[in-house]
Amino acid sequence: GNSVTQMEGPVTLSEEAFLTINCTYTATGYPSLFWYVQYPGEGLQLLLKATKADDKGSNKGFEATYRKETTSFHLEKGSVQVSDSAVYFCALLGSNYKLTFGKGTLLTVNP
Amino acid sequence: DTAVSQTPKYLVTQMGNDKSIKCEQNLGHDTMYWYKQDSKKFLKIMFSYNNKELIINETVPNRFSPKSPDKAHLNLHINSLELGDSAVYFCASSQGWSSNPYEQYFGPGTRLTVT
Numbered sequence: 001g002n003s004v005t006q007m008e009g010p011v012t013l014s015e016e017a018f019l020t021i022n023c024t025y026t027a028t029g030y031p032s033l034f035w036y037v038q039y040p041g042e043g044l045q046l047l048l049k050a051t052k053a054d055d056k057g058s059n060k061g062f063e064a065t066y067r068k069e070t071t072s073f074h075l076e077k078g079s080v081q082v083s084d085s086a087v088y089f090c091a092l093l094g095s096n097y098k099l100t101f102g103k104g105t106l107l108t109v110n111p
Numbered sequence: 112d113t114a115v116s117q118t119p120k121y122l123v124t125q126m127g128n129d130k131s132i133k134c135e136q137n138l139g140h141d142t143m144y145w146y147k148q149d150s151k152k153f154l155k156i157m158f159s160y161n162n163k164e165l166i167i168n169e170t171v172p173n174r175f176s177p178k179s180p181d182k183a184h185l186n187l188h189i190n191s192l193e194l195g196d197s198a199v200y201f202c203a204s205s206q207g208w209s210s211n212p213y214e215q216y217f218g219p220g221t222r223l224t225v226t
């Protein structure tokens with residue numbers, strides 16, 4: 001079946017630091033890939049997505065590139081802010097039309 | 112003008128009780144979902160309805176029964192609640208459910224605590 005593996009964290013950074021959250025996946029066919037963000041006490045929001053190999057999704061300074069050769073979709077941001085503190089979920093939408101999530105990575109950014 | 116709303120936000124109840132969680136979306140979407148998020152934040156899909164028709168039914172206990180009276184509403188009824196049912200339940204909706212990567216919009220969640 002489909003699966004998503006992401007670094008579990010927690011990740012603690014200082015403001016303006018560089019962020020990478022690793023995500024790798026296992027899936028048959030050609031899944032679409034997503035990063036969702038969950039701020040404290042809220043539901044999930046789509047952060048960015050990529051639907052085919054070599055696509056780069058970007059939003060709010062975050063980026064991730066769909067790498068089919070390494071089955072990866074790592075999330076990066078060049079300079080994090082305190083307001084980026086949240087739980088980040090990598091997810092894939094496979095041929096079974098189900099969204100499969102990774103276990104989430106808690107990011108805390110300190111001023 | 113909340114897109115996906117859930118009620119109640121918090122639900123505390125005793126083992127053995129029956130409870131319902133309601134979800135409504137005003138986005139005009141055809142597809143709705145229920146997810147369970149456990150204490151370790153792991154999210155797993157439970158059910159999905161498309162135009163009031165059940166299309167995804169994961170292996171959850173049959174104490175859980177979704178009901179979709181119309182395509183804007185998807186309710187979750189849980190019978191004979193158990194301690195292990197304690198979790199946050201999220202409702203979501205999307206424009207469709209095919210292989211097109213329709214974005215799923217999530218509600219704020221319902222935190223269920225079974226004592």
